[in-house]
Amino acid sequence: MAVIDLANPTRFLRLVTRVLPWLAAVTLIAFAIGLMQAVNAPDDYQQGATVKIMYLHVPAAWLGMMGWVVMSAAALGTLVWRHPLADVAGKAAAPIGAAFTFICLVTGSLWGRPTWGTYWVWDARLTSMLVLLLLYLGVMALYWTAEDPGRGSRAAAVLTLVGALNLPIIKFSVDWWNTLHQPASIFRAGGPTIAPSLLYPLLGMAIAFTLLFVTLHLAAMRNEILRRRVRTMRLMQAQSLAEAHA
Amino acid sequence: MTGFTALLVRDMRLAVRVGGGALMGALFFLIVVTMMPFAVGPDLKLLALLGPAILWLGALLASLLALDRLFTVDHEDGSLDILMMSKMPLELAIAGKGVAHWLTTGLPLVIISPVLGLMLNVEPKAMGAVALTLLAGTPALTFIGLIGAALSVALRRGGLLLAVLVLPLTIPVLIFGVSAANAAIIGPAPFGPPFTILCALSMISLVVGPFAAAAALRFGLE
Numbered sequence: 001m002a003v004i005d006l007a008n009p010t011r012f013l014r015l016v017t018r019v020l021p022w023l024a025a026v027t028l029i030a031f032a033i034g035l036m037q038a039v040n041a042p043d044d045y046q047q048g049a050t051v052k053i054m055y056l057h058v059p060a061a062w063l064g065m066m067g068w069v070v071m072s073a074a075a076l077g078t079l080v081w082r083h084p085l086a087d088v089a090g091k092a093a094a095p096i097g098a099a100f101t102f103i104c105l106v107t108g109s110l111w112g113r114p115t116w117g118t119y120w121v122w123d124a125r126l127t128s129m130l131v132l133l134l135l136y137l138g139v140m141a142l143y144w145t146a147e148d149p150g151r152g153s154r155a156a157a158v159l160t161l162v163g164a165l166n167l168p169i170i171k172f173s174v175d176w177w178n179t180l181h182q183p184a185s186i187f188r189a190g191g192p193t194i195a196p197s198l199l200y201p202l203l204g205m206a207i208a209f210t211l212l213f214v215t216l217h218l219a220a221m222r223n224e225i226l227r228r229r230v231r232t233m234r235l236m237q238a239q240s241l242a243e244a245h246a
Numbered sequence: 247m248t249g250f251t252a253l254l255v256r257d258m259r260l261a262v263r264v265g266g267g268a269l270m271g272a273l274f275f276l277i278v279v280t281m282m283p284f285a286v287g288p289d290l291k292l293l294a295l296l297g298p299a300i301l302w303l304g305a306l307l308a309s310l311l312a313l314d315r316l317f318t319v320d321h322e323d324g325s326l327d328i329l330m331m332s333k334m335p336l337e338l339a340i341a342g343k344g345v346a347h348w349l350t351t352g353l354p355l356v357i358i359s360p361v362l363g364l365m366l367n368v369e370p371k372a373m374g375a376v377a378l379t380l381l382a383g384t385p386a387l388t389f390i391g392l393i394g395a396a397l398s399v400a401l402r403r404g405g406l407l408l409a410v411l412v413l414p415l416t417i418p419v420l421i422f423g424v425s426a427a428n429a430a431i432i433g434p435a436p437f438g439p440p441f442t443i444l445c446a447l448s449m450i451s452l453v454v455g456p457f458a459a460a461a462a463l464r465f466g467l468e
Contacts, residue, residue, distance in 0.1 A: 142411065146405045155400050170414075170415075
C-alpha cells in the first residue's frame, strides 16, 4: 500500500484500528522501561530526589513544542492541498499539544517550589511556555466557535501558521525581556550539568512520551473522523425528516 | 486616483463621519488611563514609574477593541465581496484598509498620549520617548490585529474571540515598546536596540498581516 492511499479516510481508519492496540502496547512497555530507568537514576547532589521531576517535565516540554510543528504541517496540508485528513490531524493535535504544555508548566511549577522557593517565577522559559499554552487555547477556541468544521479548520490553519512564524519572535523577545529585568544566576543554580547517568533515562522517557503523543494523536484523529461522520449522518437524517414532513 | 488611494480615502471618510468610530479608541484610551490611579492609588511617584507601561497597555487595548468592526461592516453591506472580486490584489486592499484604520484610530492614540502622560506625572522628556515608541509600535498592533479581524469575520464571531487570538501575538510589541520607553527614561540600557527592534516588528507585521488576513478571508468566505 502506497502512502498516498492513506489519504483516504476509510483506509486510514482501517489502518488505525489495526495499528493502535500494538502502538498502545509498545507505549506501555516504553513507559515501563523509561520509568524504571528514571527511578533507578541517581539523585542530584544538590536537589536530591526532586530532580526526577525532570523526567516528566523535559519530555512534556519537547512534545508541547512538537505539537505545534505537527499542527503547522497539517495546516499546510489544509491550505495547500485542502485535504480533509490534514484538517482532522490539525484539530486532533491541538488539545494534545496543549495538554503536554500544561503538564510541562505544572511539573515546572512543582519543581520550582523546592528549588527556587516559589511556584511561579517570570523566568524566560516558563513565560514562553505559558504564551505557547495561550496560543494553543486560542486555536482551540477558534475550532470551538466555528459552526462548520471545514471553515473552522481553514481559519485555524491560518492562525497556526501565523503562530509558527510568531513563536520564535515571542521566544526571543521574552528571553530579551527577562535578561533585562532579572539576573539569570538564580535559575542557573538549579540546572545540573547532564551526566550520562541522568541523560539515558531522560532519552528513554522522551521516546515513551513521543510514542504516547503518536498513539493519542492517531486515536484523536480516528475519533474526529467518526465525530464528523456522525454529524453528517445527523444532518442527513434531519433533512430526510424535513422532507417527509413537507 | 488608483484603487488603493480611493479605498484609503473611502475608509477614512467612513471612519470620521456619523457612525464611524474614529475617536472612540482615543476616548477609551483616556478612560483606561483615568481608571488606573483608582486601581493603583494616587501616588504620583508610583504613577510616574508605571506611566509608560500604563500608556502602552491602554493603547494596546484601545487599538484592539477598535478592530472588531474593521471587516464586519464591509461584510454586512457587501462591499467586502466587491473588494474580493476586484482586480486589485486582496492583500493590497487589506493593506489599504489597515493604513486607513491606523491613521484614524492608531495615530489619535499617539497624539493624545502626551496629554495622558501629564496626568500620570510622566516627565516631558520621557513623554516624547513614550510617544515615539507608540508611533513606531502601533502600526504593528493594527496589522497583527488585521489577522484576528479577518478570522473573526470569516467565522462570524467577534468580541472576545478576537482578543484571545490577537493578544498573545502582540506580546513582543509590548515588551519592546515598554523597554524602549523605560530605557529612555530610567536607563541604563540604551534606547536604540529595543526601539529598532520595535520598528522591525512593525515592518514585519506590515508584510505578514495583509497576507495572512487575505488568506483568512479567502478561505473563510468562499
